[in-house]
Amino acid sequence: MxxxxxxxxxxxxxxxxxxxxxxxxxxxxxxxxxxxxxxxxxxxxxxxxKVAATPRKRRKDAGQSALSREEALLISTTLIESARRNEKRLATFAAQVHQESAWRSNARSPVGAEGLAQFMPATADWMAEIYPRSLGPAQPYNPGWALRAMVAFDRWLYERNQAVSECDRWAFVLAGYNGGNGWVNRDRRLASAMGADPLAWFDSVERHNAGRSAANFRENRHYPRAILLRWEPMYAAAGWGAGVCAARYSRHEDPDAVSARHVDQQFACRLLPELAGCRRAVRIAATPRSPGPVVASGARGQTTTHAALVAAPAQA
Incomplete structure (x- = not known):
């Protein structure tokens, strides 16, 4: 068609x-x-x-984390540093990790996306090439590397997308992260040709498909809404700071997309209490692990300890 x-x-x-x-x-x-x-x-x-708003099934392990305490501390340190360098968008970054991998550093998708940030191998190599000083060799399964690379890629996309609002701009960024910035530009041009505002994502560019398959179109349109209007409010409510779309979901403009009553609002608190500001101690690891520093194996035979990653610059 x-x-x-x-x-x-x-x-x-x-x-x-x-x-x-x-x-x-x-x-x-x-x-x-x-x-x-x-x-x-x-x-x-x-x-x-047809783009149907079907209810999402609740995972059997919802509200749990497979992270060790060492991994959680590494992630919290890296996210805080990355957020500090990127206008404190902590809740937004956390929501993106939630959508990508549900905080599983060893996650691998059926199509081959790897790690917390779900980079395809070619994209991970490309990020390592354009940010050699701040990222080093591609290590998508290394939590520290994956988070810094995710924030760097978000920033790269942010600089190449303009919009009518910060919320819409981040929707363009996330659509590009999920499906490629080339498709975002094609959809913008089609939206403009059809008389829609090419600088507005919600209810404008998001309605236009410049030629991708129906399945890819549904996935790509779901991705920004899930992060910005479902998970971001959850993390913001758990104490991770204001997100980029706070004004939009606080008005409940889209009940179907924003509603998250089925989501456990304390998930973020149980996952990383250092960030959520919890008032009580929680158990982070879902299963016992051996004590001592965790070593993450990266690509090209590289290994990096958590202590080294925490000390590494989180430049994007």
């Missing part, structure tokens, strides 16, 4: 969700006539582009 047909079908899908009784057939007939397709084809293609 062409980008124009895809966009028309996405708009039709949204219109059908809000249509009253007896109006859906007329909308489909009008679209079929406009696109020169049969009504049966319209119905079939709608299934390909």
């Amino acid at each position: 062409s980008a124009v047909i895809t966009q028309r079908l996405v708009d039709l899908s949204r219109a059908l969700e809000n249509a009253g009784h007896g109006q859906r057939t007329a909308l489909c007939q009008a679209a079929a006539q406009e696109l020169g397709l049969s009504q049966a084809t319209i119905y079939r293609k709608l299934e390909e582009v």
